[in-house]
Amino acid sequence: MKKNIFGKKLFGVLLIGALAVSSLTACGEKKAADSNVIKIAASPTPHSEILEKAKPILAEKGYDLQITVFEDYVIPNEVVESGEFTANYIQHVPYLNSFNEEKGTHIVNVGEIHYEPFGIYPGQKNDLAAIAEGDVIAVPNDTTNEARALLLLQDNGIIKLKDGAGLTATVNDIVENPYNIELKELEAAQVSRVVSEVAYVVLNGNYALEAGYVVSKDALAYEKSDSTAAKTYVNIIAVKEGNEDNAGVKALVEILKSDEIKKFITDNYEGAVIPFE
Numbered sequence: 001m002k003k004n005i006f007g008k009k010l011f012g013v014l015l016i017g018a019l020a021v022s023s024l025t026a027c028g029e030k031k032a033a034d035s036n037v038i039k040i041a042a043s044p045t046p047h048s049e050i051l052e053k054a055k056p057i058l059a060e061k062g063y064d065l066q067i068t069v070f071e072d073y074v075i076p077n078e079v080v081e082s083g084e085f086t087a088n089y090i091q092h093v094p095y096l097n098s099f100n101e102e103k104g105t106h107i108v109n110v111g112e113i114h115y116e117p118f119g120i121y122p123g124q125k126n127d128l129a130a131i132a133e134g135d136v137i138a139v140p141n142d143t144t145n146e147a148r149a150l151l152l153l154q155d156n157g158i159i160k161l162k163d164g165a166g167l168t169a170t171v172n173d174i175v176e177n178p179y180n181i182e183l184k185e186l187e188a189a190q191v192s193r194v195v196s197e198v199a200y201v202v203l204n205g206n207y208a209l210e211a212g213y214v215v216s217k218d219a220l221a222y223e224k225s226d227s228t229a230a231k232t233y234v235n236i237i238a239v240k241e242g243n244e245d246n247a248g249v250k251a252l253v254e255i256l257k258s259d260e261i262k263k264f265i266t267d268n269y270e271g272a273v274i275p276f277e
Contacts, residue, residue, distance in 0.1 A: 037064045038248040041076035041088040044069050045209040046265070046273045047235070050114070051089060053264050054255045061255075063248045071189060073099075073142070080240050081105045087249050089113070092233040094144040094167060106241040111253035112234040112276045114265055116205020118148050119219030120156065123198040128156060128220045133180055135199035141185035146170065148229055149202040156221045167232060205272050216271040234276045 038058070042048040048069045055065045068085070070076045076088040077099050091099075093109055100107060120128065123138070137158075139149040147169040153159050160176035161169050171183055184198055191201050192211035200220070208215060215222050223230045237253050239246065255261060262275040 036062055036248065037066060038087065038246075038252060039066045039068070039085045040252075041068055041070055041079055041085050041090065043073075043076075043090045043206050044071070045206050046114070046116075046269060047089045047206065049268075050256065050261065050265060050273075054252065054261055057255050057258075057260070058248075058252060061251050063251055065252065073188070077103070077105060077107055077238075080107055080238065083240065086243070086246065087237055087239045087252070089235070089237050091238065092144070092235050094232060095142065096236070096238055098143045107238050108241045108244060109236045110239050110244050110249060111237040111256065113237060113253075113256045114273050114275050115230050115234045116208075116273050117215055117219075117223040117230055117271070118145075118152050118205065118233075119203055119208055119213070119215050119222035120152060121192075121195070121201050121203055121208060121211075121213055121219055123195045123200045125199045126220070128158075128200070131158065131179055131181070131199065134182065135179060136182045136184050136197075138184040138186055138191045138194050138198045138201045140188035140191055140202070140204060142188060143168075143170075144233075145188055145204060146185065148223075148233060150174070151229055152202060152221065152223060167229075209269070209272055214270045214272060230274075 040051060042051055048067055051065065051067050055067070058065045070090070073090055073095065076090045079085040080088050096107060096109060099105060125131070137153070140146055144167070147167050150159065150161060150169045154161050158179065158181065159174050161173045162175045165173040184194065186194065188204055188207060191203055192207050195201055203211065203213070205215065213219070237249065237256070239249055243249065265273050265275050
């Protein structure tokens with residue numbers, strides 16, 4: 001009887017050991033599989049659409065691109081910083097630099113993909129020549145995008161900024177306001193929602209697309225492709241510092257810079273999104 005009990009105990013120990021080995025093997029296999037997963041946070045338009053086009057191409061290289069769409073610019077950086085996501089595709093370099101400085105994050109650029117010309121779009125008025133005393137213009141309120149909006153307004157003779165304001169301009173840098181316009185400062189995603197309440201809106205390219213605008217047809221004025229602003233605000237793939245050599249991310253950037261994706265961008269966005277060369 002004692003021998004049988006010992007045998008059962010020995011069998012139990014061996015069984016537990018076998019299960020442990022099996023579990024470790026399974027975990028190892030899962031970890032290996034997960035190394036081919038690229039979790040990316042993206043803005044809805046055009047970022048997630050471009051990524052969806054790249055997804056099957058990336059799958060041919062053995063990578064599973066998992067795209068999660070976010071409506072804001074903050075959470076996508078937070079989830080990359082925390083390590084929950086591999087990368088994001090939502091922003092341009094000035095915004096990234098500003099975010100890192102303000103939030104103490106460590107996110108870096110690993111690939112320039114496209115830029116989106118900023119535009120002035122109709123609100124209650126559909127001609128810039130109709131601008132009048134006291135008109136209200138809605139603009140994004142985040143540091144870098146507001147500067148870009150102000151520069152575009154300046155380029156079109158609506159305001160004048162102090163010398164040297166450039167890419168860090170704020171409303172405090174306005175030195176001439178001949179029409180005494182009022183700037184309605186809103187979170188970028190909200191600007192297109194007040195078109196019926198203001199004379200004009202100044203929109204990021206992606207939010208213009210979401211609102212159904214085509215820059216080449218609907219914008220009353222927009223940044224030209226050779227402008228300093230357009231080139232400065234190129235949209236990027238970003239990762240947490242230290243992950244620059246992630247093989248999957250490198251493969252993704254290579255695909256996003258390919259002729260196939262460039263053609264997709266050119267054919268589908270009618271000048272609202274332009275591949276970065």
